[in-house]
Amino acid sequence: MGKQFAERLKQIRNATKPRITQVEAARRAGVHSLTWSRWERGAASPDVTQLEAIAAALGTTAAKLIEESQ
Numbered sequence: 001m002g003k004q005f006a007e008r009l010k011q012i013r014n015a016t017k018p019r020i021t022q023v024e025a026a027r028r029a030g031v032h033s034l035t036w037s038r039w040e041r042g043a044a045s046p047d048v049t050q051l052e053a054i055a056a057a058l059g060t061t062a063a064k065l066i067e068e069s070q
Contacts, residue, residue, distance in 0.1 A: 001046070028057035
């Protein structure tokens, strides 16, 4: 994962209806909002074990999160 994942994560979050904030997405995924921010900036990547929780927070699948990143 890397910059492409970061862009995809932000794109999917911004496309949620209604749009959710980074803070809300982080709360839903069970991580700190600063962690989520780092993911979206590409400064850090989530552990692969966190992908399901991230996907659930955004109402999508882990496959959708990483499809553009491969």
